[in-house]
Amino acid sequence: MALEIRDIHKHFGPVRANDGVSITVGEGSLHGILGENGAGKSTLMKILSGFYEADSGAVVLDGEVLTLRSPADAIAVGIGMLHQDPLVFLPFTVLDNFVLGSPGPVRLDRSNARTELERVSTELGFSFDPAALARDLTVGERQQLEITRLIWLGARVLIFDEPTTGISATQRIQLFATLRALAEHGMIVLFVSHKLEEVEELCDSVTVIRRGKVVFEAPMPVAPELLVEEMFGKVFVADEREPVALGGPVLRLESVSVDDGKTHLDALDFEGAAGEVVGLAGLEGSGQRTLLRACAGLLTPTAGHLSVDGVDLTHVSYRGHLAVGVHYLPAGRLEEGLVEGISVTEHLVLTSHDRRFLVDWKGAEAAADRVIDEYSIKGRPSSPAEALSGGNQQRLLLAMIPEDVRLLLLEHPTRGLDVESAAFVWKRLLERRTDGATIIFASADLEELLTYSDRIVVFFGGSVFAVRDTASTDGEELGYLIGGKERV
Amino acid sequence: MENTLNSIIAAAAPLVIMTMGESITEKSGVVNLSLEGSLRLSAMTGFAVAFWAGHAFAGFVAAAVVGAAIAAIIAATSIRLRLNQIAVGFVLTLLAADLASFLGDSLVGERGPRVPPLPIPVLSDIPFVGKVLFDHDLVVYASFLAIAVTWWHFYRTRSGLNLQGVGERPEGAFARGIKVNTLRFWYTVLGGAMVGIAGAAYSLDIKLGWRETLTLNLGWIALAIVIFGGWHPLRVAFGAYLFGALQVMAFQLQDVFPGLAQVLPIAPFPLMILALVFVYSSWFRRIGDRLPRVRNLFGSEAPAALGTVFERE
Numbered sequence: 001m002a003l004e005i006r007d008i009h010k011h012f013g014p015v016r017a018n019d020g021v022s023i024t025v026g027e028g029s030l031h032g033i034l035g036e037n038g039a040g041k042s043t044l045m046k047i048l049s050g051f052y053e054a055d056s057g058a059v060v061l062d063g064e065v066l067t068l069r070s071p072a073d074a075i076a077v078g079i080g081m082l083h084q085d086p087l088v089f090l091p092f093t094v095l096d097n098f099v100l101g102s103p104g105p106v107r108l109d110r111s112n113a114r115t116e117l118e119r120v121s122t123e124l125g126f127s128f129d130p131a132a133l134a135r136d137l138t139v140g141e142r143q144q145l146e147i148t149r150l151i152w153l154g155a156r157v158l159i160f161d162e163p164t165t166g167i168s169a170t171q172r173i174q175l176f177a178t179l180r181a182l183a184e185h186g187m188i189v190l191f192v193s194h195k196l197e198e199v200e201e202l203c204d205s206v207t208v209i210r211r212g213k214v215v216f217e218a219p220m221p222v223a224p225e226l227l228v229e230e231m232f233g234k235v236f237v238a239d240e241r242e243p244v245a246l247g248g249p250v251l252r253l254e255s256v257s258v259d260d261g262k263t264h265l266d267a268l269d270f271e272g273a274a275g276e277v278v279g280l281a282g283l284e285g286s287g288q289r290t291l292l293r294a295c296a297g298l299l300t301p302t303a304g305h306l307s308v309d310g311v312d313l314t315h316v317s318y319r320g321h322l323a324v325g326v327h328y329l330p331a332g333r334l335e336e337g338l339v340e341g342i343s344v345t346e347h348l349v350l351t352s353h354d355r356r357f358l359v360d361w362k363g364a365e366a367a368a369d370r371v372i373d374e375y376s377i378k379g380r381p382s383s384p385a386e387a388l389s390g391g392n393q394q395r396l397l398l399a400m401i402p403e404d405v406r407l408l409l410l411e412h413p414t415r416g417l418d419v420e421s422a423a424f425v426w427k428r429l430l431e432r433r434t435d436g437a438t439i440i441f442a443s444a445d446l447e448e449l450l451t452y453s454d455r456i457v458v459f460f461g462g463s464v465f466a467v468r469d470t471a472s473t474d475g476e477e478l479g480y481l482i483g484g485k486e487r488v
Numbered sequence: 489m490e491n492t493l494n495s496i497i498a499a500a501a502p503l504v505i506m507t508m509g510e511s512i513t514e515k516s517g518v519v520n521l522s523l524e525g526s527l528r529l530s531a532m533t534g535f536a537v538a539f540w541a542g543h544a545f546a547g548f549v550a551a552a553v554v555g556a557a558i559a560a561i562i563a564a565t566s567i568r569l570r571l572n573q574i575a576v577g578f579v580l581t582l583l584a585a586d587l588a589s590f591l592g593d594s595l596v597g598e599r600g601p602r603v604p605p606l607p608i609p610v611l612s613d614i615p616f617v618g619k620v621l622f623d624h625d626l627v628v629y630a631s632f633l634a635i636a637v638t639w640w641h642f643y644r645t646r647s648g649l650n651l652q653g654v655g656e657r658p659e660g661a662f663a664r665g666i667k668v669n670t671l672r673f674w675y676t677v678l679g680g681a682m683v684g685i686a687g688a689a690y691s692l693d694i695k696l697g698w699r700e701t702l703t704l705n706l707g708w709i710a711l712a713i714v715i716f717g718g719w720h721p722l723r724v725a726f727g728a729y730l731f732g733a734l735q736v737m738a739f740q741l742q743d744v745f746p747g748l749a750q751v752l753p754i755a756p757f758p759l760m761i762l763a764l765v766f767v768y769s770s771w772f773r774r775i776g777d778r779l780p781r782v783r784n785l786f787g788s789e790a791p792a793a794l795g796t797v798f799e800r801e
Contacts, residue, residue, distance in 0.1 A: 049663075052800075070662075070665065071662060071663050071664065071665050072665030075664070075665050081663070083663065087657065087659060087660035087663045087664075088657075088660065089656045089657050089660055090656075090792070091656065091789055091792075092656070099649065100649050100650065100664060101653065101664025101665055102646075102664075104646055106645050106646055106647060107644060107645055108644060108646045108648075108649060
């Protein structure tokens with residue numbers, strides 16, 4: 001069995017998302033498809049799985065040219081896709097999610113389906129409670145459920161689109177083991193990612209896509225520098241960060257207690273100095289977000305005192321925090337950070353300090369053009385926020401940070417961004433540090449924490465578990481601390 | 489007592505058929521907001537056709553076609569033209585209601601054919617139960633069938649599960665090979681036809697005759713009952729019967745407590761609001777987390793994609 005993608009073309013308006021892509025993958029192969037955000041990998045996978053129809057070109061499986069008009073066609077020939085956000089039905093049970101869309105008689109035989117679910121999931125080494133609701137599963141378990149379903153439907157080619165977004169480290173290890181096992185059983189596994197290290201760790205061979213074209217193909221291992229060069233078209237060097245002399249304290253927390261309904265932080269003392277970068281580490285929901293939101297003024301502390309530049313902000317509203325130079329960039333860029341449906345220009349007008357009644361749209365558009373240029377945002381002044389890719393949304397958010405910011409609070413500042421965008425984001429952020437701002441950021445990426453922080457605060461189970469100077473710790477120790485253990 | 493129950497079940501039959509229809513439509517993710525207007529126009533058309541043809545059955549067929557046609561407009565404009573379902577539904581409500589008044593003007597006061605009573609032999613002789621459940625006409629039996637079939641279809645069949653998937657997460661359903669927009673179109677048309685049948689039931693079975701105020705507000709009430717019933721056929725049916733009971737009680741109490749009789753028919757609305765407040769309270773959520781069965785019994789969650797347009801990007 002071999003999968004052959006022949007000269008696929010697909011354009012959206014003037015954008016050539018796929019411009020003559022050809023890839024051949026053999027049986028039992030774990031093949032990585034690597035490329036930066038917007039390179040055209042997702043489009044190609046959606047063509048393979050029947051979501052899109054290609055403008056021209058062919059997909060050939062086992063020497064047979066396939067007609068892929070809809071996902072139904074793809075499933076029928078054994079091509080299954082696991083989407084970045086697993087497409088499960090949250091209020092439905094695991095069992096109903098498993099059978100939904102499967103062929104069979106009108107009357108649904110749930111007891112038979114339960115047996116099948118058990119059989120296939122056991123073969124794959126998963127275990128499910130068929131009666132549990134999908135919403136109570138973790139993202140990793142939802143993926144397992146989808147894998148089980150696709151295998152049951154007879155998938156021979158499995159496509160994984162950025163499957164490691166939003167799952168824990170343990171689940172990632174388990175997922176990778178599953179993918180290897182699937183390939184060993186003779187399946188074709190396509191692993192789509194923009195994360196170099198994952199492709200290095202997992203894949204037997206790799207195809208790099210850049211601007212809709214295949215630019216590189218080779219069996220693994222391949223030198224990482226070479227892959228980076230192929231992905232971005234130039235060798236990328238992370239900027240060495242210059243040391244900045246720390247100033248006086250900007251943020252001060254005195255035995256602050258705060259509760260967001262899920263996590264409770266108790267009697268927390270903390271200080272952030274001017275020019276300091278503090279990284280917040282920990283498993284999701286350990287208290288990092290609670291701290292950030294308390295500092296931003298979105299949660300009111302139940303006890304203690306919180307001040308910025310000596311101004312007591314304990315019971316001051318979000319607006320009051322903004323007034324003294326506190327700025328918060330939430331993880332949900334489109335949900336909380338930007339407004340869906342309004343353009344880049346309009347966003348910049350919303351955050352400008354211009355208090356005139358009438359908006360000078362000409363001037364605003366010119367200003368937007370300048371910002372787009374300065375932050376290399378791929379988009380036009382009239383592009384609505386949701387039309388920008390994740391990296392470009394983050395660039396727009398950066399552009400919206402006021403000049404005189406004193407305390408910058410960031411939640412997963414580079415999540416989902418490719419290496420180049422992430423480096424850009426940090427370059428811009430570190431500039432603020434030189435101006436004497438304090439930066440506090442939460443991240444799940446240990447490398448990011450170690451590269452950019454002066455100090456790392458590790459949260460565990462709703463309290464500060466450890467504080468380390470970045471110079472005196474390493475990734476291994478952080479791994480232990482995040483898990484709530486001291487290094488042995 | 490058994491006579492009262494008998495009248496409640498008969499009085500609620502059209503409302504049951506209509507709310508089952510709307511539940512089916514909304515489960516697929518489409519809101520047919522035009523119920524108030526569809527109901528009135530189909531009641532008028534049903535009466536007119538039955539009057540001229542001299543047969544009630546012809547009226548029901550015509551009314552179903554009218555209801556289905558209005559529903560088809562909503563589905564088609566939403567799917568093809570991506571128009572807002574609420575806006576189109578509301579405009580159609582006004583249009584259909586006025587059209588019914590205009591076209592039906594000459595029919596006011598006419599007497600037409602009616603649905604003949606059809607007690608089921610043997611079963612209707614069972615004491616109490618026979619009178620309550622089996623001494624009715626075809627419309628009432630159809631309302632029983634509507635509840636049973638809707639429930640069975642939603643929860644026991646493959647196509648019913650697909651239907652729920654389409655209303656919950658259309659892109660997920662599409663990824664599983666389901667034709668999202670085709671299903672949505674036909675379920676909306678089916679739901680609309682059921683609304684039409686309910687309309688004819690009012691003018692040919694319940695009230696006999698056409699006048700402008702025949703079905704006043706019942707369409708809106710049906711929409712509210714579907715929400716109150718949490719899109720679950722059995723709970724929706726319960727809501728319809730509760731409303732029927734209040735109507736019958738109001739009628740019977742008219743002479744004794746005229747004031748109370750006026751208040752009763754609107755009592756369901758504050759009750760519905762209270763029920764929703766209860767279901768969405770954090771207190772109920774905590775109970776629901778501990779006892780999933782209780783949550784499933786009372787919890788009402790709208791189909792997540794209700795009122796949205798699905799496009800294959």
